Amino acid sequence: MARNPVTWLGSPTFPNAARTALADTQLRQNLRKATGTIRARRASAVAEMPDWEALRLSGEAIKNDVLSRLEVLLPQLEEAVTARGGTVHWARDAEEANAIVLRLCRENDATEVVKVKSMATAEIGLNEALEEGGVHAIETDLAELIVQLGDDRPSHILVPAIHRNRSEIREIFQRRMGISVSDEPADLAEAARLYLRQKFLTTKVAVSGANFAVADTGSIVVLESEGNGRMCLTLPDTLITVMGIEKLVPTWQDLEVFLQLLPRSSTAERMNPYTSVWTGVTPGDGPQQFHLILLDNGRTASLKDTVGRQALRCIRCSACLNVCPVYERTGGQSYGSVYPGPIGAILTPQLVGDMHDKQAASLPYASSLCGACFEVCPVRIDIPSVLTHLRAEAVTAKGRSPESVAMAAAAWMFRDAKRYERAQKLGALARLLARNGKITSLPWPGSKWTSSRDVPAPPAESFREWWRKNRG
């Protein structure tokens, strides 16, 4: 099977990537400013809602219900979309999904497509796959455009260019658009408007993701801010939507929960500027060809894991990134995946599905387990518990490390009092290695321990020996 493009080929493990990122003071300054702003705004948007906890509990329960009934809900969605003139495709993995999109582009003679920001298409590496097939994908979300024009990688789920400040964005726009522009956000937004306008008016095929799909009506929902989403969802002749199979809600009524949870958690707004809802094809309004691709790409493997599967409740708000002390310091690119931050640390390894992959296996350690992510999560994903669960899996996959051999030896020694005392006497000799009461370097296999921490020097006499002499 091909490797899952959810992680970037050749990415260093998290600790190595983090070391490089931490040395970048500009990056840390940009992130501190941006996450600080959004944290304060989110807190006040949530404080307005006396029933916030009740909404979170409902959001959690609805998504758990979805995960337990995918077998029924997915065919139900398929039937509803088909009945309204849409075509539904199923894709087991990234490769299969990309091939379907490319085929549809070719059938429509499209050499260019406009794209609405979508995590699912970023996860499957769609742009790269299309480019190889001779189709150029134009990102139309402002932050995605900044990343694309800067030949950069995304570093945040909601705002992929969060690591760039206004003057860096100005520099990228001037260089790639051949224009002169100030670093005022309003002017930068205007530059993006002018740059993309003709593309919106003339491109015949659009590709989007989906925030939600309503199983009983077949309605697809996309939340956005700029209007680039509306452009893509309304003007082209053909619309191709790629969505993960977990994006469902059972009924139209269930949306009332998520339309309250998502905007406040994500952009800290009471409601995002634009939300589009469409069901199949509407004659005379919008694209007359609609294709929906239902994507697995590792999700069903995660579904098997009773602890890990809760990551599939995620609605991609990115609140957990904005409150994470690790993310704030290392930035998103250190995670080597389109899903960074706390949710990325639990979702990415599950989608990769191989704990022998050193990079993926390093992600569950990208956390201090402080729990801030769980507190803000609108669907109550217990990220710390999944992190520790995945750490255990990473350790098991690693097999017998020098540390685990040492632990097994210790267990043998502790089981017998005589053995234990002999070992203590022997251990007391280690004092000879100590300086200022600390041992900084032990011979192998002890070196595996002291390479990352010091050991206090053992006392000359053990407690047992002292007790025997004085009280025995």
Add this chain to the structure above:
Amino acid sequence: MADARTEILNRIRAAKVAPAGPTPRDYRRTGEGGVELFAERVADYRAIVHAVSDVPAKLRELLVGKRIVAPAGLPADWLVDGVEWLTEPLSTEDLDQADGVLTNCAAAIADTGTIVLDAGAGQGRRALTLLPDYHVCVVRTDQVAASVPEALERLDPLRPLTFISGPSATSDIELNRVEGVHGPRTLEVLIT
């Protein structure tokens, strides 16, 4: 090899996820906010809000001398003199070059300062309210629902819906909201 659909459904079955319990719904389904809260919250998102008793008079004041898209089904007395009204069929270029668009709406939400269009009479297909840079939307007070749940109940999900909360905006530069990107940069809401 099985086809993708069969295989994905088989994988789901094999995961054997236990049924979830009943969904608690202890959140507020109704709200207390009325037209005043709606006006305040629409304005919060830098839309321009007017409470008006005489809609045609206000429209005259706002639109005279402009080229404005008029979807089918608007009340005849809103199509005031002195405005160049553009009616369907309209090409993408026509819409792009119009000065603005006038519509009514399907519902509005007080809690969030949102108007909802459903492509019905007086609103037209979605492109009409997207390409012109200026959108005037008339909201009747009885269309204002207090809460998001109350508004969804009034809407038909089988129609193409657009929820609009203020003019086009972005939070993509340093996570601060800036108004005015691809959608209409000026939104004017008339409450009557």
